[in-house]
Amino acid sequence: MSFEALGDLSGILKELAARSDVSIIILASANEKYFVSHADLDDLEQVASGKPVAGERSAWRTTPALIEAIPQPVIAAVNGQAWGGGTELALACSVRVAAPAATFGLPEISVGMVPGAGGAQRLSRLIGTGRALELILSGRKVSAEEAFRMGLVNAILPNRNFRQAVMDWAQQFARHDFDALVANKRAVTEGARLDFEAGLDLERSLVIPRTASPRSAELRTLLMKRYAAASPDDEIDF
Missing domain, CATH: 1.10.12 (Lyase 2-enoyl-coa Hydratase; Chain  A, domain 2)
Structure with missing residues (x-):
């Protein structure tokens, strides 16, 4: 996920936020192996060296904030890998559902970094300080099942026709005023x-x-x- 791609996502979200005929927004990936693998490391290296990048450098802060702020609830539909920036993007959503093969983690410490898109703040508020510290300080990955047990994920849905399963699950919200x-x-x-x-x-x-x-x-x-x-x-x- 690059700064530029995050800017594109923000543009789409702003359009949807203005529509009263859209009750629920589902954030999903077209690639069944990846939700968002991680932040674009080339972008981060460019920023660290003071070089210009495409898109806004603040996007990793402003786009998750927009996901939280828009009127409609946003569902993260996570199939496959959601590490680093992928987990951070999912954490900004109202609720999260996962396919059985989904994996989550904030492994930034493994490369001498710190989660930079609100991951440390949102994870601790969602699952508690102790559990968040354990995941962030170890950098380990967790399965969909473990993520569900700790409250990171709201539901695990079938792999088969995953997107349709998410749509069906979302009806419990979308049917309301x-x-x-x-x-x-x-x-x-x-x-x-x-x-x-x-x-x-x-x-x-x-x-x-x-x-x-x-x-x-x-x-x-x-x-x-x-x-x-x-x-x-x-x-x-x-």
Whole structure:
């Protein structure tokens, strides 16, 4: 993943962010062996030596930040290798799913480097400081199964028709009201950066407009009708 490619990705994301007909964005690779193998090492060497590179040098910071900031939830669909910059890009996404053969890792320490695209910050917030330090200080790779057990990955989906499996899995989110998806993503991602009381204030600022919206009122009415028609043993589908 080069600086230039990250800039291209940012351009696509900005276009999608402006569309209210796009509920969920899935970030996937056309190559079944690689999600993103790692950052473009030639780019990094050019920067280290003070030479110019194609694209913006800040892209490894701004593009993951954009993934977090755009209204829609973003799913990282990881098939194959996602090391270094690949794991960092996946960490910026709202949730992550993996094919069984996917592998993750932040091996920068092995070449005397430090994760430079938010990996140390996002990984520790996702799986805890101790586990993050163990992975970063060892530089070891983890399988999809281990990544799932530690909370790095939300689900492992079949290799066969992996992309379609991701699309099907994403329907649990995409079926909900667009504005509600956006508000709930904000509540979690922005709230995670705030202290607890400020997070509660953010929640309240999001709850009141949603509660007052005609769409929310319509959905609540439909839900109450389902409750009224259900027997005590029925499971209500939200």
